[in-house]
Amino acid sequence: MSADMGEQALRSAIVATALAMNALGINRGKSGNVSARGVSDGFDGFLVTPTGLPYDATAPEDIVPMTLDGQARGARLPSSEWRFHRDIYRSRADANAVVHTHAPFATTLACHSRGIPAFHYMVAVAGGRDIRCAPYATFGTQALSDHVVAALDGRRACLLAHHGMIAIGASLPEALALAVEVETLAEIYWRALSIGEPPLLTDAEMAVVLEKFATYGQPRGIEE
Numbered sequence: 001m002s003a004d005m006g007e008q009a010l011r012s013a014i015v016a017t018a019l020a021m022n023a024l025g026i027n028r029g030k031s032g033n034v035s036a037r038g039v040s041d042g043f044d045g046f047l048v049t050p051t052g053l054p055y056d057a058t059a060p061e062d063i064v065p066m067t068l069d070g071q072a073r074g075a076r077l078p079s080s081e082w083r084f085h086r087d088i089y090r091s092r093a094d095a096n097a098v099v100h101t102h103a104p105f106a107t108t109l110a111c112h113s114r115g116i117p118a119f120h121y122m123v124a125v126a127g128g129r130d131i132r133c134a135p136y137a138t139f140g141t142q143a144l145s146d147h148v149v150a151a152l153d154g155r156r157a158c159l160l161a162h163h164g165m166i167a168i169g170a171s172l173p174e175a176l177a178l179a180v181e182v183e184t185l186a187e188i189y190w191r192a193l194s195i196g197e198p199p200l201l202t203d204a205e206m207a208v209v210l211e212k213f214a215t216y217g218q219p220r221g222i223e224e
């Protein structure tokens with residue numbers, strides 16, 4: 001659990017997750033940001049990637065500690081999206097890590113304000129029968145953060161209209177793996193849409209999948 005890691009290990013893990021996000025093809029350039037819940041210098045809060053630095057030039061000491069009331073400490077300024085990171089940690093006890101990317105396929109759907117409906121059973125990996133798309137608001141604003149928290153209600157991922165996507169997890173590897181899964185689902189949905197609207201699974205069928213995922217723990221796309 002990232003919350004149990006020491007501060008230095010957590011800073012290194014955040015940098016590694018940001019680099020992995022780009023290496024995996026779910027983000028490009030300086031867009032996106034990563035955070036993890038943690039304690040810094042005795043203050044409970046979270047640690048987030050800084051604004052304006054390319055990930056390959058970001059060192060563990062550049063990661064910015066913030067308190068849950070939004071106070072940043074250290075030499076660097078936090079990501080401009082720190083508000084939705086803070087509000088996710090405030091409202092979701094199950095979130096110890098947040099990954100935000102401008103993943104190409106998820107963002108393609110989000111540019112049409114489309115979420116991902118139950119076209120494939122793995123949509124349940126995000127915790128519900130669909131993956132919502134939060135309405136558009138300017139990046140960095142409280143309005144965007146409010147939309148994000150609402151779109152994540154009962155879910156571990158959402159798309160952001162005309163912007164990108166967010167995945168949360170109990171740890172950084174969990175949040176990153178979910179972001180990869182959401183991007184994979186977005187790509188398959190986009191491909192499926194190219195030959196027409198795909199039929200959707202019923203609520204009853206999705207309830208069966210959600211029940212199986214709850215029974216077997218965090219799904220990883222492996223069918224037994």
Ligand SMILES: [Zn+2]
Pocket residue numbers: 031032081100101102139163164
């Ligand atoms: Zn963004």
